[in-house]
Amino acid sequence: MAKGEGAGGTGRASRTGTAGRAGAAVRAGTLLPASPSRRSDRNIQLIDASASRPEQIRAAGCHLMFLHGYAGMTMRQIAALLQIKAASLYYHFPSKQEILFDLMQATAAELLRGLREILASGEPPEAQLEQAIRWHVLFHTRKREEAFISHSELRSLTPENLETILKLRREYEKIFDSILRSCQRADGFTGEKPAVIRNSILTMCTATAGWFSPGGELTAEQVAEKLWQFVRHGVFPQRAVKDHSAA
Amino acid sequence: MAKGEGAGGTGRASRTGTAGRAGAAVRAGTLLPASPSRRSDRNIQLIDASASRPEQIRAAGCHLMFLHGYAGMTMRQIAALLQIKAASLYYHFPSKQEILFDLMQATAAELLRGLREILASGEPPEAQLEQAIRWHVLFHTRKREEAFISHSELRSLTPENLETILKLRREYEKIFDSILRSCQRADGFTGEKPAVIRNSILTMCTATAGWFSPGGELTAEQVAEKLWQFVRHGVFPQRAVKDHSAA
DNA sequence: CAACCTGCCTAACGTTCGTTAGAATAGTAG
């Protein structure tokens, strides 16, 4: 299924789209197929040779899922990146599903841990909100493949695995809401319900993983700054804006 | 591949995740698996009996791709929704790829047509920007499955088909940029490059298709209104806000 | 009536999938 629509008929060429599919990559803000690697063996560069095999498998799987989606990725593709055979993967992971689950769990846990630290910092509410947004955006730009998958491949999880991930997500949202509630009394804060604001904000910031391009027009920090300003203006609509370095 | 990881070993149950996967649906702002349909034959409700067969196939394919992705959807699933056999689909479409391409082309063309009309209206720049944003958001909420697919399944297109779709996209962005450039001279408008603003705006509005839920907390029109206000505050950062009906 | 087109069917092809069983290889410890 991965190449040339995979299963063919009786061996004859299909009528349309036999050209197969180029590997995809993020370029210029949208998911686009990438040109075939210029050097024949660029793949190997992507895998950290010093990492453990399970980590390498996770990394390769992450990259491939980012490109093709969980259903569109094959165990044989992961194996090819590591230059081993597909069967060998089963020494380290019991199934394809477990690779996805492992990845999503680690990602969700790390994201949650960061937000917990911000909540525990004891800083004033508005500062916490700013840090929370910066953390969310920076995470989604720096670990953009993992973050992208964690959002888009929820549908590919087993029901039990999904429930585990959703627990982490709900916890994350709960903390975010509590920060927003702390802001509610502040000067000029929007009267919207926390769940609604949180949904809008997180959606926007999460989407960053879908279009951000390292080495692009903006650095991760600049994106975080812009989104924070954006949220700030949206969430404190009646507050006069003083500092604004236009450019 | 669609059910229970598809291909099994020697017939024995795999070690993890044998439970299979529930159909996915958008709920509460994220892509979540849906509980199995309460009535046994709810599927049929989704297909307009008065539509032509090709239209029904497009509709069923659209829905299934929205749930499982292009790679995760099978021709046999489409056929099952229409209560026919998979082979029969090939009387109407030459390939699976063509169903996706048809859908994306129609969607991109309709989106572009709307923006062209706004540009041709001859209204002042800021009004055009507002209408463009409302149009984009309303389109992505009202036709959210088509819109979602058009964004997420670019990677599943054949190179030639991709180029066709990208031409439409570039045209759309070009028009949007021209509207933004017209706004540049206006009072207090941000000094950012049009391409950067456009990217941020379109990304945010496009993401709507990923989380909007009809029958949810907000109507499509309310979402459009909120996003327009959001953009407005972001893009006219130094302008005093007069009308603001907090709620 | 015959000829034809439309739309669906049955049956199957060849490929690829996730996965398993069991042998082979390399390195380490006794």
Next chain:
DNA sequence: CTACTATTCTAACGAACGTTAGGCAGGTTG
């Protein structure tokens, strides 16, 4: 050297995939 563990390999299984060939029913047209 032997025994053992860790890791990869070869070979294959059965299922599901996209797709094709060819036939059959029903309506329309000559």
